[in-house]
Amino acid sequence: xxxxxxxxLAEWTDKFIAYLTLHCxxxxxxxxxxxEKLILGIKNFLVMIPPExxxxxxxxxxxxxxxxxxxxFTLIGLxxxxxxxxxxxxMATLAMIISAVLFCILLGLPLGIxxxxxxxxxxxxxxxxxxxxxxxAFVYLLxxxxxxxxxxxPAVITTVIFAMPPVIRLTALGIRQVPEELIELGRSFGSTFxxxxxxxxxxxxxxxxxxxxxxxxxxxxxxxxxxxxxxxxGLGGDVWKAIQTxxxxxxxxAGVAIVILAIILDRITQSLGKSK
Amino acid sequence: xKKLEVRNVxxxxxxxxDKAIALLQKNPEIGNDEIRKxxxxxVGIRDVSFSVDSGESFVIMGLSGSGKSTLLRxxxxxxxxxxxxxxxxGEDLTKLNDKQLIEIRRKKMGMVxxxxxxxxxxxxLENVAYGLEIQNINRQERxxxxxxxxxxxxxxxxEDYYPHNLSGGMQQRVGIARALATDPDLLLMDEPFSALxxxxxxxxxxxxxxxxxxxxxxxxxxxxxxDEAIKIGDKIALMKDARIVQIGEPEEIxxxxxxxxxxxxxxxxxxxxxxxxxxxxxxxxxxxxxKDGPRTALRSMEKNGISSLFVTxxxxxxxxxxxxxxxxxIANQGDRQLERVIQKDMPVAHPDTLLADLLEVLAxxxxxxxxxxxxxxxxxxxxxxxxxxxxxxxxxxxHELYSEDSLS
Ligand SMILES: Nc1ncnc2c1ncn2[C@@H]1O[C@H](COP(=O)(O)OP(=O)(O)OP(=O)(O)O)[C@@H](O)[C@H]1O
Ligand SMILES: [Mg+2]
Numbered sequence: 001x002x003x004x005x006x007x008x009l010a011e012w013t014d015k016f017i018a019y020l021t022l023h024c025x026x027x028x029x030x031x032x033x034x035x036e037k038l039i040l041g042i043k044n045f046l047v048m049i050p051p052e053x054x055x056x057x058x059x060x061x062x063x064x065x066x067x068x069x070x071x072x073f074t075l076i077g078l079x080x081x082x083x084x085x086x087x088x089x090x091m092a093t094l095a096m097i098i099s100a101v102l103f104c105i106l107l108g109l110p111l112g113i114x115x116x117x118x119x120x121x122x123x124x125x126x127x128x129x130x131x132x133x134x135x136x137a138f139v140y141l142l143x144x145x146x147x148x149x150x151x152x153x154p155a156v157i158t159t160v161i162f163a164m165p166p167v168i169r170l171t172a173l174g175i176r177q178v179p180e181e182l183i184e185l186g187r188s189f190g191s192t193f194x195x196x197x198x199x200x201x202x203x204x205x206x207x208x209x210x211x212x213x214x215x216x217x218x219x220x221x222x223x224x225x226x227x228x229x230x231x232x233x234g235l236g237g238d239v240w241k242a243i244q245t246x247x248x249x250x251x252x253x254a255g256v257a258i259v260i261l262a263i264i265l266d267r268i269t270q271s272l273g274k275s276k
Numbered sequence: 277x278k279k280l281e282v283r284n285v286x287x288x289x290x291x292x293x294d295k296a297i298a299l300l301q302k303n304p305e306i307g308n309d310e311i312r313k314x315x316x317x318x319v320g321i322r323d324v325s326f327s328v329d330s331g332e333s334f335v336i337m338g339l340s341g342s343g344k345s346t347l348l349r350x351x352x353x354x355x356x357x358x359x360x361x362x363x364x365x366g367e368d369l370t371k372l373n374d375k376q377l378i379e380i381r382r383k384k385m386g387m388v389x390x391x392x393x394x395x396x397x398x399x400x401l402e403n404v405a406y407g408l409e410i411q412n413i414n415r416q417e418r419x420x421x422x423x424x425x426x427x428x429x430x431x432x433x434x435e436d437y438y439p440h441n442l443s444g445g446m447q448q449r450v451g452i453a454r455a456l457a458t459d460p461d462l463l464l465m466d467e468p469f470s471a472l473x474x475x476x477x478x479x480x481x482x483x484x485x486x487x488x489x490x491x492x493x494x495x496x497x498x499x500x501x502x503d504e505a506i507k508i509g510d511k512i513a514l515m516k517d518a519r520i521v522q523i524g525e526p527e528e529i530x531x532x533x534x535x536x537x538x539x540x541x542x543x544x545x546x547x548x549x550x551x552x553x554x555x556x557x558x559x560x561x562x563x564x565x566x567k568d569g570p571r572t573a574l575r576s577m578e579k580n581g582i583s584s585l586f587v588t589x590x591x592x593x594x595x596x597x598x599x600x601x602x603x604x605x606i607a608n609q610g611d612r613q614l615e616r617v618i619q620k621d622m623p624v625a626h627p628d629t630l631l632a633d634l635l636e637v638l639a640x641x642x643x644x645x646x647x648x649x650x651x652x653x654x655x656x657x658x659x660x661x662x663x664x665x666x667x668x669x670x671x672x673x674x675h676e677l678y679s680e681d682s683l684s
Contacts, residue, residue: 190382
């Protein structure tokens with residue numbers, strides 16, 4: 001094998017990214033500014049709400065959607081997080097999750113619809129999704145830095161890339177699973193493209209799409225924690241700090257808070273898909 | 277009036293239909309399998325033509341895979357025909373753009389599906405209103421029309437239930453109501469009752485006939501059940517291997533099958549449920565008018581070797597019948613008035629009465645059954661011999677049997 005020189009994939013990647021940074025920095029800068037404002041806005045809003053009120057609202061929501069036990073768990077869990085003084089970090093993490101999931105849905109839903117409707121699009125999108133999902137997260141955490149610097153913005157962007165595939169995949173799946181006869185029904189009565197989508201396909205794909213969004217939220221949470229390495233604060237930041245200082249107690253506290261947040265988000269969104 | 281005309285429609289499934297079309301043009305008799313082997317294209321339907329009058333029920337009938345659904349879907353363009361024309365009210369649907377097609381589908385066609393195709397997330401009322409909803413008709417008018425359609429199919433009071441609360445028969449009623457709600461002229465029904473159990477299927481057939489009496493829609497009805505075809509259809513098209521092998525009224529198909537395939541197909545059908553009095557009645561050879569004297573009557577009976585005669589007025593209205601012995605009696609008494617001996621207790625049928633409903637009468641009657649039209653004009657008589665011949669599927673011989681049938 002020695003007579004074939006090493007293919008300089010690493011050099012090419014560096015050059016490509018350098019090129020992009022040089023020529024697209026204006027665009028990326030404005031995207032970054034916008035994102036930063038959005039994430040901060042959400043975070044400030046969440047922090048502004050008195051924690052007690054927030055806890056009661058979420059607990060009531062959990063009770064209503066996922067039953068009494070989940071309501072009580074939410075109440076106790078969030079009070080615990082508040083008590084161990086991780087409230088601000090939790091809200092920062094939540095703000096990042098909310099913005100990431102928002103973008104995942106905004107981009108993933110139309111892409112999923114496209115993949116369901118168009119064979120060529122499907123053939124292009126699926127391998128990209130596979131690539132995105134299998135590429136270790138650390139690898140694309142790095143190139144985000146030259147584009148967007150350190151902090152929450154690259155964290156959210158990498159999270160979007162990491163967590164969007166299930167939204168696309170399950171939206172496409174849900175739409176493709178709509179029975180042929182119901183598609184014929186829509187067409188034979190004279191539905192337009194958007195009427196088909198809004199009145200037949202999306203409502204029937206609803207629970208599948210919500211399952212995709214649920215997965216997206218869980219992936220976002222795990223990624224947001226990892227993204228602390230590139231300067232995103234929040235619960236991940238605390239974990240990262242704990243690792244660097246070998247502070248096991250602090251790491252455990254943050255870890256428990258992450259688990260509590262994960263369970264609450266998971267159960268609430270899961271029951272959204274089941275109810276009605 | 278022609279509502280729908282289908283002209284030389286071909287549907288080839290596959291990515292390269294031109295190859296198959298070329299083969300078909302070169303050799304119109306080429307088999308579907310040969311086309312598939314040579315071109316990898318599947319023939320859905322080939323060179324199908326027929327026309328349907330306004331208000332007619334047209335049944336497309338054939339075994340599985342014969343192309344019935346393909347043909348039906350070509351009519352509303354869910355499947356684009358590879359070649360041919362489809363004219364609805366004189367307008368060629370194959371030439372319309374998407375927008376025009378949507379308009380036609382909304383206003384002129386309704387479809388009913390084999391597995392009902394109800395939206396599980398909508399109530400019965402919302403399902404029925406679907407066609408109106410996508411035309412952006414306001415909520416109130418929508419609800420009104422949908423309720424009316426539900427009432428027509430006997431589902432008043434079920435508006436707020438969900439499809440899974442309903443039995444199969446009821447679900448299909450919802451499907452029919454949905455197709456009626458937009459008040460289209462043309463109803464397309466693809467095996468609408470095949471998924472129902474026999475008793476319910478029977479009931480639904482009756483109800484469709486009842487509805488049709490009131491609404492006079494043009495119906496294209498697909499089925500693989502010949503008994504159903506005969507019951508529903510004003511006309512039946514029999515399909516085999518992507519082609520129509522015979523089109524005709526139910527009786528035509530039963531009595532003069534175009535080829536062996538059709539003959540074998542119709543072998544097992546219950547003819548008494550398909551044949552009507554008009555198919556097996558014979559022209560009353562002789563009738564007598566009241567002013568004809570008894571002598572004339574007797575002579576006529578003698579000549580034809582029969583023992584009774586129908587009496588009509590000059591315009592052909594049935595007055596009754598006379599028996600030879602009664603006529604002979606008054607003739608001996610020198611009475612010239614036939615009126616005195618006219619009997620009125622003969623069984624009467626209409627041309628469209630099913631034989632099934634006449635068998636019992638035929639078994640016990642001593643005189644022939646008179647067939648009269650709605651003005652009570654005598655149009656024919658039923659004698660046992662011709663009825664039995666008809667049931668056995670031999671129309672031609674029925675006339676010969678007539679003379680043997682002496683009136684006991
Ligand atoms: N989408 C398709 N692609 C390829 N071939 C098809 C397609 N749809 C139907 N066919 C073929 O066309 C032929 C006619 O099918 P069609 O569905 O019209 O039959 P059918 O008479 O409705 O049968 P059934 O009683 O089973 O519903 C069959 O040979 C079938 O295999
Ligand atoms: Mg079919």
